[in-house]
Amino acid sequence: MNMPLAxxxxxxxxxxxxxxxxxxxxxxxxxxxxxxxxxxxxxxxxTLTDLTVFKVMFTAIVTVMIGLFFLSAFGLANLELISxxxxxxxxxxLGGLILGVGxxxxxxxxxxxxxxxxxxxxxALASFLGLIFGSLVFVAIFDWIEDFxxxxxxxxxxxxxxxxxxxxxxxxxxxxxxxxxxxTAEIIESKSRGSTQK
Amino acid sequence: xxxxxSLQLKVVILILISLGIASFVIGGKKAINxxxxxxxxxxxxxxxxxxxxxxxxxxLADYLMKQEHHYNLIDLQGKNSGYxxxxxxxxxxxxxxxxKIPVNETxxxxxxxxxxxxxxxxxxxxxxxxxxxxxxxxxDAWTAQILQPLKDDIPAEELEHRKxxxxxxxxxxxxxxxxxxxxxxxxxxxxxxxxKHQGC
Numbered sequence: 001m002n003m004p005l006a007x008x009x010x011x012x013x014x015x016x017x018x019x020x021x022x023x024x025x026x027x028x029x030x031x032x033x034x035x036x037x038x039x040x041x042x043x044x045x046x047t048l049t050d051l052t053v054f055k056v057m058f059t060a061i062v063t064v065m066i067g068l069f070f071l072s073a074f075g076l077a078n079l080e081l082i083s084x085x086x087x088x089x090x091x092x093x094l095g096g097l098i099l100g101v102g103x104x105x106x107x108x109x110x111x112x113x114x115x116x117x118x119x120x121x122x123x124a125l126a127s128f129l130g131l132i133f134g135s136l137v138f139v140a141i142f143d144w145i146e147d148f149x150x151x152x153x154x155x156x157x158x159x160x161x162x163x164x165x166x167x168x169x170x171x172x173x174x175x176x177x178x179x180x181x182x183x184t185a186e187i188i189e190s191k192s193r194g195s196t197q198k
Numbered sequence: 199x200x201x202x203x204s205l206q207l208k209v210v211i212l213i214l215i216s217l218g219i220a221s222f223v224i225g226g227k228k229a230i231n232x233x234x235x236x237x238x239x240x241x242x243x244x245x246x247x248x249x250x251x252x253x254x255x256x257x258l259a260d261y262l263m264k265q266e267h268h269y270n271l272i273d274l275q276g277k278n279s280g281y282x283x284x285x286x287x288x289x290x291x292x293x294x295x296x297x298k299i300p301v302n303e304t305x306x307x308x309x310x311x312x313x314x315x316x317x318x319x320x321x322x323x324x325x326x327x328x329x330x331x332x333x334x335x336x337x338d339a340w341t342a343q344i345l346q347p348l349k350d351d352i353p354a355e356e357l358e359h360r361k362x363x364x365x366x367x368x369x370x371x372x373x374x375x376x377x378x379x380x381x382x383x384x385x386x387x388x389x390x391x392x393x394k395h396q397g398c
Contacts, residue, residue, distance in 0.1 A: 007302040066221070070221075073224050081301070171222075172218045175221070179215070186204070
């Protein structure tokens with residue numbers, strides 16, 4: 001077992017950052033090719049006319065989950081060494097709502113803002129400036145909200161830990177949810193296309 | 199309804215169902231169970247015959263003084279020990295193993311004698327920890343080199359550095375005249391560097 005590579009010191013943290021940069025550029029390229037650098041396409045998520053964002057993001061989540069599960073199951077990766085943010089459920093729900101409002105207003109989420117900027121879109125640049133401003137405001141008021149920020153911490157924050165089920169079972173459940181989600185998205189999109197044609 | 203789905207989506211669903219069933223069957227069992235010894239004799243021999251990683255008292259004192267990295271300094275002296283190195287945590291071998299800290303954490307171990315430290319050292323190594331060192335000479339070496347070093351034993355070019363370390367940890371350098379005297383030292387409180395909070 002020697003994955004993840006950086007925590008096991010197979011590669012240096014500098015090389016790890018370099019790989020992250022390459023993967024980030026590749027991810028951004030794929031998002032752009034998938035049309036996610038365009039605010040009109042992204043806003044279709046909220047008007048239920050184009051659910052590409054949902055499908056792309058859920059595919060990414062499911063792909064990583066399945067990959068990590070099998071790497072762990074065959075003893076190639078130690079999941080305990082993969083860092084992930086802890087769950088602080090009330091602050092994170094509020095943060096999600098704020099991000100959602102920003103997404104709906106601007107037509108971009110933070111990642112797609114960069115993708116949009118890379119193709120020279122001015123609305124993406126405006127969203128990026130808003131993102132920087134929002135981040136600065138967050139830093140400025142952090143001392144006042146710090147207690148709230150660290151509140152409602154869930155110690156067992158993995159899906160399988162919360163529901164006391166095996167990791168493989170939780171993978172199976174998330175896959176079932178993904179399949180239902182993909183089918184539902186197709187139905188919603190086809191109905192939306194049908195009503196537009198009428 | 200299924201017949202109306204695109205061919206691409208049908209293929210994706212088929213692949214996902216196959217992987218989902220495989221995941222369900224594997225469940226929580228791992229091909230390699232970390233709680234079961236899975237070393238062969240040759241791997242075990244390799245662990246035991248590899249030279250033991252040690253850290254000298256001076257190196258450890260420098261490391262603690264700088265506080266640049268997160269670490270675990272484990273004191274195995276037992277409950278009746280008088281002095282503990284600042285930022286160390288008192289544990290028994292069993293209680294430390296039960297903590298199950300991540301295998302990539304830095305662990306320094308010391309005890310009254312090196313025996314207990316070596317026991318924990320090997321137990322950690324066969325569990326996959328790879329940044330483990332024992333304090334060479336145990337707590338006696340720390341006392342002799344950091345808390346109450348003898349001036350004549352310190353090379354001249356090292357004297358300033360060693361004075362800084364000794365003062366920092368509340369000790370004092372002894373001369374030949376007071377070699378046999380027991381010198382008292384002030385306990386120091388050192389704030390340990392917190393573990394970096396990682397995540398996206």
